[in-house]
Amino acid sequence: MCGRYATTMDTETLFGVFDAEPDPAAEPGLYGGDPPRPRYNIAPTTENPVVRLRLVKDEPADGDAAGEHLARTIEPMKWGLVPSWAKDPKIGNRMFNARSESAATTPSFRTALRKRRCLIPASGFYEWRKLGPKPGSKSSKQRKQAYWIHPADDSVMAFAGLWEYWKPKGDGDTAGSGEAAQEAIVSYTILTCDAVGEMRTVHDRMPLILPAADWAAWLDPDADPEAVQRLLAPPDPRLVEQLEFRPIGARIGSVGNDDEDLLVEVRPGEPGTAPDPAADTSSKADDGQLMLQPE
Numbered sequence: 001m002c003g004r005y006a007t008t009m010d011t012e013t014l015f016g017v018f019d020a021e022p023d024p025a026a027e028p029g030l031y032g033g034d035p036p037r038p039r040y041n042i043a044p045t046t047e048n049p050v051v052r053l054r055l056v057k058d059e060p061a062d063g064d065a066a067g068e069h070l071a072r073t074i075e076p077m078k079w080g081l082v083p084s085w086a087k088d089p090k091i092g093n094r095m096f097n098a099r100s101e102s103a104a105t106t107p108s109f110r111t112a113l114r115k116r117r118c119l120i121p122a123s124g125f126y127e128w129r130k131l132g133p134k135p136g137s138k139s140s141k142q143r144k145q146a147y148w149i150h151p152a153d154d155s156v157m158a159f160a161g162l163w164e165y166w167k168p169k170g171d172g173d174t175a176g177s178g179e180a181a182q183e184a185i186v187s188y189t190i191l192t193c194d195a196v197g198e199m200r201t202v203h204d205r206m207p208l209i210l211p212a213a214d215w216a217a218w219l220d221p222d223a224d225p226e227a228v229q230r231l232l233a234p235p236d237p238r239l240v241e242q243l244e245f246r247p248i249g250a251r252i253g254s255v256g257n258d259d260e261d262l263l264v265e266v267r268p269g270e271p272g273t274a275p276d277p278a279a280d281t282s283s284k285a286d287d288g289q290l291m292l293q294p295e
Contacts (some may be wrong), residue, residue: 002207005125044096051119081189112162124150197240
């Protein structure tokens with residue numbers, strides 16, 4: 001699964017890596033205007049930058065009517081997919097992940113998989129490794145060690161995602177009045193797959209990380225369904241070999257903590273951590289790399 005991640009790159013890097021364009025029609029406060037801020041502890045139900053392909057209006061010139069072109073844009077979306085048919089948008093609170101193996105047949109995700117695929121920019125993600133009960137303790141409570149899992153070269157990576165537009169019943173983009181009023185929601189989910197490589201020592205699932213060579217095909221709404229299905233397979237283990245698995249402190253467990261200190265490496269025995277003798281944060285060989293982002 002993937003329940004926490006970070007997006008810490010600056011705006012220039014974000015747009016540059018994904019070759020995205022600001023949308024001139026974006027409302028104030030969206031990514032055509034105010035930039036996203038670095039986030040170190042992203043949790044479900046929050047709004048975060050998402051890359052998708054859409055028609056963008058051209059700036060009119062010499063009195064000509066404005067045309068349109070297809071471009072990658074970066075837009076804020078709520079983490080936790082709300083299907084268009086949902087009666088209650090709160091269903092999205094628990095739909096922050098979609099299993100890649102079953103997304104094509106799951107009612108909540110199958111239409112989005114065909115028509116609304118996206119990329120979720122990430123600096124890395126967090127996962128917790130079960131260590132078993134504390135030695136000598138009568139309690140069966142599992143100890144867990146948190147890991148910051150990120151590209152060893154600090155490059156940007158992209159998770160495969162799906163997005164959806166939910167509109168409340170009624171006219172316009174809102175329905176109801178007062179506190180009961182509901183607004184339209186643009187939301188997303190992160191696809192997960194079986195863990196591969198070293199990731200299996202931490203958890204049996206992982207976010208579906210796409211190498212840069214697959215970004216265009218994943219975003220293409222006209223991509224062949226069989227080609228899309230192939231992209232849902234777990235990544236090449238060589239991609240995971242480019243990740244660093246860094247044990248970190250217990251502060252990451254609270255969504256209220258959102259600062260760079262969350263990424264500080266800890267050692268077994270330090271306060272707020274659990275021993276993890278299997279941790280290995282050594283550097284990886286770079287032979288045969290799959291590029292996580294464009295050169």
